[in-house]
Amino acid sequence: MAPRNRIVTDRPNFRVETVTGGADVAGVLADLHATCFAQSAQETWSENTIATLLRAPGNVGAIAVAPHGGAIGFIIGRAIGDEGEVLTLCVSPTARRQGIATALIVKLRELLAPRQRLLLEVAVNNQGARKLYLRLGFDEVGRRPGYYKRGGKSVDALVLANG
Numbered sequence: 001m002a003p004r005n006r007i008v009t010d011r012p013n014f015r016v017e018t019v020t021g022g023a024d025v026a027g028v029l030a031d032l033h034a035t036c037f038a039q040s041a042q043e044t045w046s047e048n049t050i051a052t053l054l055r056a057p058g059n060v061g062a063i064a065v066a067p068h069g070g071a072i073g074f075i076i077g078r079a080i081g082d083e084g085e086v087l088t089l090c091v092s093p094t095a096r097r098q099g100i101a102t103a104l105i106v107k108l109r110e111l112l113a114p115r116q117r118l119l120l121e122v123a124v125n126n127q128g129a130r131k132l133y134l135r136l137g138f139d140e141v142g143r144r145p146g147y148y149k150r151g152g153k154s155v156d157a158l159v160l161a162n163g
């Protein structure tokens with residue numbers, strides 16, 4: 001039985017694993033990122049970008065893995081002083097609304113401990129993600145006009161923080 005004080009991030013339909021290294025999983029994560037952000041104001045990230053981020057000192061990552069072993073979501077974050085920042089978070093369109101993003105954020109907080117405060121940016125028109133963060137206790141602490149630029153359009157980012 002799991003110890004009572006352990007944060008349990010595993011669910012029957014997925015498990016959450018810490019990313020170690022970088023380059024070996026970066027290609028898979030780049031494909032997932034492109035699929036997840038296909039309709040988004042946010043740019044998609046290349047394999048090289050993801051590998052570089054995963055290797056950078058202070059950065060951490062976690063992957064949600066389906067029972068068949070495929071990656072169905074991931075998160076990358078970084079430590080900045082006594083705070084943490086979510087650099088990216090995405091879940092496969094076929095695996096959404098099962099608590100995977102929530103579990104990935106729980107895992108990120110675990111990896112960035114003892115930091116409690118997390119910051120992130122979200123496109124103002126990304127209603128699904130905004131609802132997720134609202135539910136997880138994030139509040140708006142700033143706005144970056146025209147932060148996301150894609151396909152000739154620009155969209156503001158909201159800066160959110162928990163606590």
Ligand SMILES: CC(C)(COP(=O)(O)OP(=O)(O)OC[C@H]1O[C@@H](n2cnc3c(N)ncnc32)[C@H](O)[C@@H]1OP(=O)(O)O)[C@@H](O)C(=O)NCCC(=O)NCCS
Nearest residue numbers: 036089090091096097098099100101102122128129131132
């Ligand atoms: C946003 C995203 C990460 C959410 O992933 P997810 O695994 O589906 O989220 P969860 O299952 O943990 O959602 C938890 C709660 O957040 C809210 N929520 C999440 N997605 C939502 C949506 N599309 N619409 C409304 N509420 C939503 C709900 O309250 C949900 O609980 P419920 O399913 O019991 O109603 C996913 O939709 C995604 O990858 N989107 C594209 C990439 C993206 O926008 N990333 C975030 C960039 S800042």
